[in-house]
Structure formats: structure tokens, C-alpha cells
Amino acid sequence: MLFMQGKKETHALPSKEYSNLISSFFPYFLPYTSGLSNVCNNASLTITRMNTRQHPAIRQRLRRFTVLLAMLLFPVILNYFSPYLVIDAASHGTVNGSLILFALMFLSSLFLGRLWCAWGCPGAGLQEMLFKVNGKPARNKRLDWIKWVIWIPWISLIAIMAFRAGGYRNIDFFYMTENGLSVTAPLNYIIYYTVVGTFVTLSLWLGRRAGCHAICWMSPFMILGRSLRNLFSWPSLRLEAAPTQCSSCHHCTRHCPMSLPVEKMVSQNAMEHRECILCGNCIDGCASKAIRYSFRSGGKSLDASHL
Numbered sequence: 001m002l003f004m005q006g007k008k009e010t011h012a013l014p015s016k017e018y019s020n021l022i023s024s025f026f027p028y029f030l031p032y033t034s035g036l037s038n039v040c041n042n043a044s045l046t047i048t049r050m051n052t053r054q055h056p057a058i059r060q061r062l063r064r065f066t067v068l069l070a071m072l073l074f075p076v077i078l079n080y081f082s083p084y085l086v087i088d089a090a091s092h093g094t095v096n097g098s099l100i101l102f103a104l105m106f107l108s109s110l111f112l113g114r115l116w117c118a119w120g121c122p123g124a125g126l127q128e129m130l131f132k133v134n135g136k137p138a139r140n141k142r143l144d145w146i147k148w149v150i151w152i153p154w155i156s157l158i159a160i161m162a163f164r165a166g167g168y169r170n171i172d173f174f175y176m177t178e179n180g181l182s183v184t185a186p187l188n189y190i191i192y193y194t195v196v197g198t199f200v201t202l203s204l205w206l207g208r209r210a211g212c213h214a215i216c217w218m219s220p221f222m223i224l225g226r227s228l229r230n231l232f233s234w235p236s237l238r239l240e241a242a243p244t245q246c247s248s249c250h251h252c253t254r255h256c257p258m259s260l261p262v263e264k265m266v267s268q269n270a271m272e273h274r275e276c277i278l279c280g281n282c283i284d285g286c287a288s289k290a291i292r293y294s295f296r297s298g299g300k301s302l303d304a305s306h307l
């Protein structure tokens, strides 16, 4: 299917356009009044609207700004992503903040794929900042499997701990988190710098977002969510390609933050990839408008597994 050609791209935005852009983000602040699917629809609508308004540079700047902000907040929010606290809490039969966030990541991925990885994660801000130092692609496919070697024993340990504690009996979002702040004591600093140091080292050593590919304990929740979505084929946010419009300029492949073979995906009309974070960089960088967002079911992957 061919896409409609957009209007000519403009770089200077009039103030009315700015106010439209800001107002298009209001749906994000409505989760208290609507259900999960409404929130997902609102979020995807926002992205689609930005797509049709032709603000490529603005969207990517905004995205980089939000992940940079998340990275700056990381010392405050570290505990809510902690792989250790979730085990400790399970051993006391407690649902803690990180377990709730991991569950939300899984639920959001059913409709929004890995949008969290593009727009909200502190790890994204940290690693994308390093693109200027080492921007080489992290193309080793074996990297993608390391995280499963970490994740499967880890999730099993959580289940065992919860089982030994007699199941989950209470919820404490701020479990072992004093005043809601994460880095408050010398030990917390050591943990914080260990996590940051590991992601930084991997990115500097192996390339773009290597930490996301190799060691992230959160991404499997979202990969499983999108696999489930693909299995049942319900509508969700995806990429859609128009292969006949592609001019084979290589731009999308060269600039994909997740080092994916985007041009090949476009040429085979197989835009489903478990490592795609739906950042939209390929959409915004494609002068031929050969890629766009869509909210629909279906979608073919390069290996034709659909999962």
C-alpha cells in the first residue's frame, strides 16, 4: 500500500504549530479517567498525529529530551526498576514498586510494543547520549540472547521466593525505598554506579544501545507482550512500510538506534522485529516517506515467525 505524500517539510514551526504539538500530548495525562486501551489509543493517536503533521526533527528531539530527563531522574527512581528488590520483596510476600512497573511494561507492550524503551527509560537516555562517542551499530545477534540467559533464572527465582513466602499477600510500592528516593546511602551509590557503569561500558565497547540488547532485565517483559499480541493478532502500534517508495538510501539502517536492518525490513515489507522500540527515527529520517506508524493487527517479521 502506498502512503499519501506529505506536505513539504518545514524546519521553522509557527507558534500555532507548537501549541498543537503540546496539546497533542494531553492524552498522556488522562489515564485516571479511562481504561488501559484508551490510554494506549491516546498515546498511539498522539504519535500518529505527529506523523501526519510532518515534524520529524521535533519528534526525535522531544523523544531524546524525555529519555534524557528520565536519565537525570535515575538516582531518584532507581529502586522502581530494581531487579534485586523484586526478589527481596517476593521473599516477604510483597508486591513492590519494580514488580508493578514491570507488569505495566508488559501490559503496555500488548498495545504499544516497546514504546517505553524509546520514550521513557533512563537507560535509553544514558546510552543514546553515548552515540556521539561510539555510534557503531551493535549488530551481533548473539547479544540479543544474553538477556534471556539472565532473565529466565531471575524470573524463576522471583517465582520461587514468592512461592516459599506463601504467595503475595501485600503491596508496598515504596518497599525499602525511604521517602520514595532511591539513592540515599553509600550502598545505593555503589549500586547506582554499577548499573550505570555496566550500561556505559557495554555501549562504549559494543556499540549503540548494547546494554538494551544484552543485559536488560526489563525488555523480555515487553518482548513477551508483543509476541503475545502477535500471536492473537490484535490491533496495536506498529511500523508499516511502502517498499515501492524506498529509494535504498540506507539512511534508516545507518541511524536505527537498535541497529536493525531497517532497509531490508522495508524491502521485504516485514517491519515486525522484537528489538524494534518504535522510536520513529526511521520514519522521521526517510525522505521518501516509505515508513509510517499504524495502529492495526498483523505484521510480518523478517524471519516470518511473527513473534
Ligand code: SF4
Binding pocket: 116, 117, 118, 121, 122, 123, 124, 211, 212, 213, 216, 217, 218, 219
Ligand atoms: S531495553 Fe531495557 S534499558 Fe534499554 S530502553 Fe528498554 S527497558 Fe531501558
Ligand code: SF4
Binding pocket: 245, 246, 247, 248, 249, 250, 251, 252, 253, 262, 263, 266, 285, 286, 287, 288, 289, 290, 291
Ligand atoms: S530511509 Fe527510506 S528510502 Fe532510505 S532506505 Fe530507508 S526506507 Fe528506503
Ligand code: SF4
Binding pocket: 239, 255, 256, 257, 258, 259, 260, 262, 275, 276, 277, 278, 279, 280, 281, 282, 283
Ligand atoms: S526500526 Fe525504526 S522504529 Fe524501530 S528501532 Fe529502528 S529506527 Fe526505531
